Amino acid sequence: MGKRIFYFLLTNVLVLLTISIIFSVTGAGNYINAQGGIDFGALLIFSAIIGFSGSFISLAMSRWMAKKMMGVRVIDPNGAMSSEEQMVVEKVHRLSRAAGLTHMPQVGIYHSPEVNAFATGPTKKRSLVAVSSGLLHQMDDDAIEGVIAHEIAHVANGDMVTMTLLQGVVNTFVVFLARIAAWVASRFVKEEMAPIVHFVAVIVFQIAFSILGSMVVFAFSRHRxxxxxxGGADLAGKDKMVHALQTLKAYSNRMKGEEQTAIATMKINNRRKSALFSTHPDLDDRISRLQAK
Known part of the structure; x- marks a missing residue:
């Protein structure tokens, strides 16, 4: 269920790179002083402008980006709906009202065999809750309600806006440090080559530091x-929320078993993904914390 974070970060990196390249090509926000050194005050202001612009543009594009990249089909609550679509819309709207939302999120379904769902959008008034066809086919009614309640809680908590502010701070440091590192790298080449090296190094370092910075965002995501x-337990009931997580765990274990069988057949080593780059905590931790609530 990390699609919300993945597409936000992907959009952020692309927007940040685009803005940075435009500023570099046009010469806007010059932070090199007359002596060829860095004006750190000017660089920090320049970095904050780019960093927060990138994160807020990413937030504004998040709902549109998710629809396009995931192929989400938005359901018209006033139009003709199948029984499955009606069930999803009813749950989203009922739980949204229970969470105190005055504007109902858009509701969408996208075709994917994965058991997945996500919530995104720039504000509570312009949010989207989408579920995969795999989730609807492999989870029972109580588990589906628990998952949807979890996503509604993200919307009600304003997690996307909070993440945007955090991403803006991370972006500021990424831009700031990337330009210092690029300036240092340009000192080691001939003077006529320095501008080219600086331009290329800015892009390389910015991508590298963005990857490192994403670990901070991932840590925040796991916390949220x-x-x-x-929040999902408060909306749908603790039993349904625990049941949803247990169902997801059973699905994950089944997928791991199938993957390990395929890997063993092809004689490929299975390497576990580092927790530092995970958007979600371990399911056992989530279940145990919720049960102890």
Missing amino acids: EFHADR
């Missing part, structure tokens, strides 16, 4: 998942 679990 526990809050969304508690």
Whole structure:
């Protein structure tokens, strides 16, 4: 269920790179002083402008980006709906009202065999809750309600806006440090080559530091998942929220078993993904915390 974070970060990196390249090509926001050194005050202001612009543009594009990249089909609540679509819309609207939302999120379904769902959008008034066809086919009614309640909790908590502010701070440091590192790298080449090296190095270092900075965002995401679990339990009931996580765990274990069988057949080593780059905590941790609530 990390699609919300993945597409936000992907959009952020692309927007940040685009803005940075435009500024570099046009010469806007010059932070090199007359002596060829860095004006750190000017660079910090320049970095904050780019950093927060990138994160807020990413937030504004998040709902549109998710629809396009995931192929989400938005359901018209006033139009003709199948029984499955009606069930999803009813749950989203009922839980949204329970969470105190005055504007109902857009509701969408996208075709994917994965058991997945996500919530995104720039504001509570312009949010989107989408579920995969795989989730609808492999989870029972109580588990589906628990998952949707979890996503509604993300919307009600304003997690996307909070993440945008955090991403803006991270972006500022990424831009700031990337330009210092690029300036240092340009000192080691001939003077006529320095501008080219500086331009290329800015892009390389910015991508590298963005990857490192994403670990901070991922850590925040893992922290907010526990809050969304508690919010989902308040909305749908703790039993349904625990049941949803247990169902997801059973699905994950089944997928791991199939993957390990395929890997063993092809004689490929299975390497576990580092927790530092995970958007979600371990399911056992989430279940145990929720049960102890």
